[in-house]
Amino acid sequence: MRFKVRSLGGKLIFITGLTLLLCMILFSALSWGLLKFLSEREARSDATTHLASIKKSYQSQTTRLMLDLQQMAENTDITSTVSQPSTPSTGTLLREALFPFFMQHPNLLSADIFNKHHQVVGKLEYGINTSYLNSPTTDALIDQALQRKEISGLQRSTTSSTSQWVLSSAVPILDRKNIVSGVLIAAEPLNDNFAQSLVRKSGLDVVMCLGKHILGTTMRSFSFNQYLPEATLCAPSIFDRIDGPQHFLTLAGTVQAKNQWTNSPSLVLVDVEQLYSVNAHTARDLELLAAMGVFVFALGVIAYAFITRYFFLRPLRRLQARMRSLMENNASTGVSTVKNDELSMLVSSFNLLSDSLYVKESESLAMTMQMRDLLIMSDALISTLNLEHLLGEIVSRLGSIMQVKNVSLHLYGREMISPWAVAHWADQAQGSDPLLPASHMLPQQGAVTVHADPDGDITLAATTKMAAIPGPRPGASNGKRIGAAQRRQPTPSYGLRRPRIPRLALRDLDMVLARMAMQKQKIIYGEDIATIYQERGEAWSHMALEAGYRYVIAVPLLLQEQPIGVFILYDDKPHQVTNRDTFLLRTVSIQATMAIQNALLFAEVKDKNAALERVNHLKSQFLATVTHELRTPLHSI
Incomplete structure (x- = not known):
């Protein structure tokens, strides 16, 4: 306190x-x-x-x-x-x-x-x-x-x-x-x-x-x-x-x-x-106490005068000298008259409020810029339905908004030990991570690398991998159809195998932090990794220091209160996490989760429509063949 x-x-x-x-x-x-x-x-x-x-x-x-x-x-x-x-x-x-x-x-x-x-x-x-x-x-x-x-x-x-x-x-x-x-x-x-x-x-x-x-x-x-x-x-x-x-x-x-x-x-x-x-010796003691009281009182007056002069009059005189120098060097300071009275010089200090207002305005402008970028990011995510492009947009725009050096995004399925989709972004000034494979560059955004499970069509298999998409409830109307589908699929579920993501794209540091954030289901961060390593000696902090990072924050992606992934921000300098940062990151997490869900559902609907079109085409071919076969004998009669 x-x-x-x-x-x-x-x-x-x-x-x-x-x-x-x-x-x-x-x-x-x-x-x-x-x-x-x-x-x-x-x-x-x-x-x-x-x-x-x-x-x-x-x-x-x-x-x-x-x-x-x-x-x-x-x-x-x-x-x-x-x-x-x-x-x-x-x-x-x-x-x-x-x-x-x-x-x-x-x-x-x-x-x-x-x-x-x-x-x-x-x-x-x-x-x-x-x-x-x-x-x-x-x-x-x-x-x-x-x-x-x-x-x-x-x-x-x-x-x-x-x-x-x-x-x-x-x-x-x-x-x-x-x-x-x-x-x-x-x-x-x-x-x-x-x-x-x-x-x-x-x-x-x-x-x-x-x-x-x-x-x-x-x-x-x-x-x-x-x-x-x-x-x-x-x-x-x-x-x-x-x-x-x-x-x-x-x-x-x-x-x-x-x-x-x-x-x-x-x-x-x-x-x-x-x-x-x-x-x-009562009389003598009283005389001594009186003399000691006078001495201490005089000493207290001297000390009070010294403290007042050192801590109050001296700063006021410095303020007076500074305001005079401002008047001599800058005529726009707004100070019209200067008096020799030290207390009256406090009036001129109100001109310094412009500096503090400028600082507040700069902070407000920075927050406005971040909110504007957040709205632009929301529009871009909603309009992007391709999963790979969507993941690239998320990490690149998030790195630009938060002004960090690296951003990683992992998507996990139910009971999966490794992610089925990985996206990385690195600042152009720093360059792409040497541990990652070659990546493509987005204009004025940095290097983006996206990897997804190549087993079949990503969009068709995505909803079966998502841990947040709930299965049927007991007693639901479609329970029989799901049971039949399960009898028709004797092969194990997708979550029991490891997705085929390139090993270079799976960094141990990302996976450790992703598991920590998904297990706790809340934002975790390290403002100064070097200090954390000195005090606790945790393994992840040692890996982060070896990679050149001094700051990290991991945000889980939650869909229907279930973790489906996490995005991680890195920087080479310590940062102090503020309430504004956590608010922005939670907002981005919600928007990214909704965009990923929309993209996966759109891809699933698109694939089902393509399947229906193929079935309709086969039906048309079948009817044409049957009609042709029936007409041929009639012509001969």
């Missing part, structure tokens, strides 16, 4: 709309690209700043926990009880002393008191997950605390159903003589609650990792594994993108608590920044 705009106003509207559309697309692309670039750049800067803030918050929280734990270790109830033997009463007393500390830090997993012999003398825990107490890390922390060191470390707490990492902090317990009498250890789980406590004031998003696994995050509803592997997310000092329903930028970094044990692993904190947030 092709879209055409013919009016000048329509073209201007189309160009305006197209320019506006391009400006909108350009504005959207540039705005999105710029905002995307700025958002990613700011997200990188914010990720670095926020990660440092989260690390500082982690260190502050662990330091505060250590200070609170040290104050709790100075409690007199704890210092006086830790050195005593462990009894139920001392255990209860220690739990009551630890309860305020436990309430101060609700995220704690447990708080335990050990004596010098690494034995638990008192504890207060949340749940039953205290398997870390017997771990080597706990023993190492107790040893360090017994040496008057405040120390912390990360260790795994594992049960039969769960496994989690905890942050253990240990401080020494000093008695009244300032001698280390025990160790106080507090364990805080590294989970989502711990991550939430790190960014409670800032409201940031953070993920805690240890090794290549996520321990906790503030984004509990977001599944990171679907969009980014945990190993990639937890890789320190690397910016990563998460492209899911929302877009995020991540930056990871390692952090250690104050006085952390050297053999303890470091915690990895990942800052998560949201990308392309509309509400992040």
Whole structure:
């Protein structure tokens, strides 16, 4: 489907709309690209700043926990009880002393008191997950605390159903003589609650990792594994993108608590920044969009002015120059006044309509000439009753009307594999086809060659060969006579044998195209045989190219909706088949079929009249002989 705009106003509207559309697309692309670039750049800067803030918050929280734990270790109830033997009463007393500390830090997993012999003398825990107490890390922390060191470390707490990492902090317990009498250890789980406590004031998003696994995050509803592997997310000092329903930028970094044990692993904190947030920098984004809009608008105005100048003003100026040259070279152009206004020069372009009218007149004259030749051809065909002359007239006049180089005509009978009549015509400028036998020349028409079946009289046998002439219908009045005629003719019908046409007159290309047209019972043509051969590689196109043809059209001859033959037109140049050509060829096909039928019927009537005259003559001879024989004896009597 092709879209055409013919009016000048329509073209201007189309160009305006197209320019506006391009400006909108350009504005959207540039705005999105710029905002995307700025958002990613700011997200990188914010990720670095926020990660440092989260690390500082982690260190502050662990330091505060250590200070609170040290104050709790100075409690007199704890210092006086830790050195005593462990009894139920001392255990209860220690739990009551630890309860305020436990309430101060609700995220704690447990708080335990050990004596010098690494034995638990008192504890207060949340749940039953205290398997870390017997771990080597706990023993190492107790040893360090017994040496008057405040120390912390990360260790795994594992049960039969769960496994989690905890942050253990240990401080020494000093008695009244300032001698280390025990160790106080507090364990805080590294989970989502711990991550939430790190960014409670800032409201940031953070993920805690240890090794290549996520321990906790503030984004509990977001599944990171679907969009980014945990190993990639937890890789320190690397910016990563998460492209899911929302877009995020991540930056990871390692952090250690104050006085952390050297053999303890470091915690990895990942800052998560949201990308392309509309509400992040609304004022700045609006300013950028306004500046981008002004830039794109100015660019659109420049582009529109350039397009208008190049596609409208430039052709108008060329038209003005051409009309001036026409006025200087030909005074009959009809242009009386010329103005400098470019739009007013459109008035003078109406003088060019004469050229288009001349072209239309030429086409109309050509069509009139063809119709006149068609009428002359119709009169000539009707007045020609000799079959050979008729076929010669058809191909010669058809070649002249259609202005082609060669025309071939084949007539076929019922169930005949080869034609019983063949006619060829070749243009005088090209000469006769070298593959055909010698032909006679019609005046100012070209070389015509006609061949028909020489078996007996052509006109007498023709109607028995015609496939279109129907046989008797069942139940017809003449059915008995036809049956008798069939009994009197035991020899096979004419269609079962091959007509004796010279082999040189039967070209394979003609017969192939004739069969195609007769089978389809419609006009077939090839506008450019070379292109058809390149695209399809058909055999007939190869034969046509070898014969020097570049254009072919085959038209079937139909009598009572049955094919009786076909005529084929060839030319050495490609042509475009128009509706006018197909109309003329169908008309010629109808006229030729009627003329051939008339000629065959006339020949049949003529032959039957000659046969009747011979029978009448024989009858007269018989009567004369009988009369003579009868009179001779009477004279003797």
